[in-house]
Amino acid sequence: MDDTQQQSSMLINGQLLTAAQPVKEWQPITLTCNPHGQGDTVRLRIGTEDLGAPTLKLGDARWRWTWNPENRTGSFPVVLTVGADSETWSLTVVPSKLRLEQYERLLQEVQATALALMLALGGGKVGSEGGPRVTERSLLLTWPQLEQQVMHAVDLAKAIARSPQELPKRTITSRPLYELDTIDGAALANLASQPLDEVGAATLPTLQTMLQPLGHTGVGSLPHSITVSSTASSHDCLEHRLLRGVIDRLAQRVTESGAIMQREQERRTRSGLGAGLIRELQLGQQRAARELRRAQALPLLDGLPAATHCITPTHLMRHDRRYRALYALWRSLREMPQLAIDSPLWSLPLADLPTLYEQWCLLWTAASLLEFGEVEQQSLFRIGAAHGLTWTLTLAENCPLLVLRQPNGGRAKLYYQRRYLPLAGHHEGWGSLDPFLRIPDIVIELEQEGHRPMSLLLDAKYRVMPDGSLPQNALDTAYTYRGAVGYNGLPATSGVWLLFPGTTPVLAGDVGALPTLPDHTNALQAILERVMRTDAATT
Incomplete structure (x- = not known):
């Protein structure tokens, strides 16, 4: 028997299963089909429930099973196994007490x-x-606002990265004496506290004489290394750390939204509903996640610790519109907690x-x-x-x-x-x-x-x-x-x-x-x- 004939053989309440209307919850159903195939074992399974072997009715040679979905709803696979062969159909159960619109x-x-x-x-x-304060909003309906915040944050990160605020940063390091061309006054004043190495007698006799204390005839000493300070520009500041924190927080929310969308798509599929809108949202979620990863990889933010608190706007936030917009975005995220x-x-x-x-x-x-x-x-x-x-x-x-x-x-x-x-x-x-x-x-x-x-x-x-x-x-x-x-x-x-x-x-x-x-x-x-x-x- 070919696949088309097999798929048309199962009846539900007297109708072809492939053409039957969805079953309502708690609605008892009877599934029947003509005996076919070879093998001693015949079993029917709906979802995870095994209905076992068929029953027979006097004067009716058809295989027969009864089933009640009770309060279960969604799409269930119907699998008939005859010996080593099996056939599969799909059965949809919808809510009966609540109309589908009310269910949604x-x-x-x-x-x-x-x-x-x-x-x-x-x-x-x-x-x-x-x-x-019950509103029409669900977690999925908040996605457009979140997507807009993501795009705004990415644009801010790019704008700030083009011309970031620079701060002078003083660093103190210890360097070997032979690497230095000059020694400033602060380093000279600190020479006595550094570890000293004896200088060989053949090294710079004139210098040896200068290094020897009065009345001392041995070799002189020089510091092995000298502590020096230097100043360089740095982008590590509260504003940039806050930007990193905003990007990280949005990335977490986008990830959570993706999980919501996946769960909603699975629910709609099992309930026999269209999932086209969810797939469109998923494309937007994937795009937002990519943009946030690129923002996190910007040289300005890569490896920078994230800040999660900013009590008041800083001087830079009050005078630079880019950083002022960053503070406003951080406030909006803070005022709208994420529901896990x-x-x-x-x-x-x-x-x-x-x-x-x-x-x-x-x-x-x-x-x-x-x-x-x-x-x-x-x-x-x-x-x-x-x-x-x-x-x-x-x-x-x-x-x-x-x-x-x-x-x-x-x-x-x-x-x-x-x-x-x-x-x-x-x-x-x-x-x-x-x-x-x-x-x-x-x-x-x-x-x-x-x-x-x-x-x-x-x-x-x-x-x-x-x-x-x-x-x-x-x-x-x-x-x-x-x-x-x-x-x-x-x-x-x-x-x-x-x-x-x-x-x-x-x-x-x-x-x-x-x-x-x-x-x-x-x-x-x-x-x-x-x-x-x-x-x-x-x-």
Whole structure:
């Protein structure tokens, strides 16, 4: 059988696999094909999952397999092995609960919300009014600005290298006496401190007599070497070291951007999306990296140590427009820290939409909380100083990601995957009131001296019914949390709300389900407003 006939033999839900529409997540599928080939072993594999040998249906000789992608999305190889021969097709799985456009928007919002949080936390301890500063920018969308900064820095390096600032540099060296034609007064005054060598008797008798101290009849002595000073022009100055630091920092950011682009290209390929735009960006990234390497190799900068700090502009920066532009570029880089790309969160879209949705809800909640108090502590980001200020997103579980001091003197703590230990709520402190471990996704604990502590529980559920509502069994979780999480023997929740990507809310007092997507956050914002601005004593 030729390749064309083989490739057309596999059916998915009764349609040719080569012509079938993409499968939606959680959609069960049946793959069938007519028996063919030679060999006792027949197996089918989708991605890394081995479906094993086919099943047979009474009265139907076709080979049959069933598979459910669950929450996995992307492009999966389908490999049929018959004996020593194999055939390969491609199967695409797309999101079902979120339209593909919403899926892409969610990916952008995860990065944009993290960027907004970084800017808010880096800019000051007090959150800005009006909620999170979520913008349309993602890490990829910041590339045009970075590319413009690279070209500006390269042009500055070339302009400065053509006529660099020169400074006189005095050097002191020790040279053998026989290499010197003249000796200045400072060197003569220092002769007595230098090591002396005896001069042979036959060497310059007249000089011997001059060198001999009064009454001495032996040979005279001369210094073996003399310390002399010289002055030469040098390009090693703070301004040029700062230029080297700017070039190095941009080179690091360009390298990180290349990794982002590569990861995005892989994600788009696996999701069956076009990657043409990413390839264009990659060409620009490679061009920028080449230009920066050439700038680093300029004689002016080659081997020069990099400076990363400049408190105030120098005299040269104030009077030479080239160096003034350099200072402005350094300031702009300093004011825009680089968000590190090694966070595992960026790779979640490839296979784990529920976790992506859950952590977007967490980041959005964290950004929204900033307006309700002053940040005393944060562990959302780890801050490093290599090549300038680098922030790495870290979402640690069961520890405070944010601690806010509220205007009423209380504290609000934000947790991710907070663990309430069995029966621990009957003692002094937080815990579960029943004999089971409870782990809600997002928790805000409110504590104020003299008042009973309370908590707001948010649980992200990537589930939705055909009518846009949440399944009833998912709501059971909310009621369980409502009575199970407590403090010092008493229930201590001011509300339990499930967040899901649907359209129909469920409101039942302080328990319910809120449709929550990047364009639909008003209901969740209202809940935060009510809980955070209400004194714990009245709850």
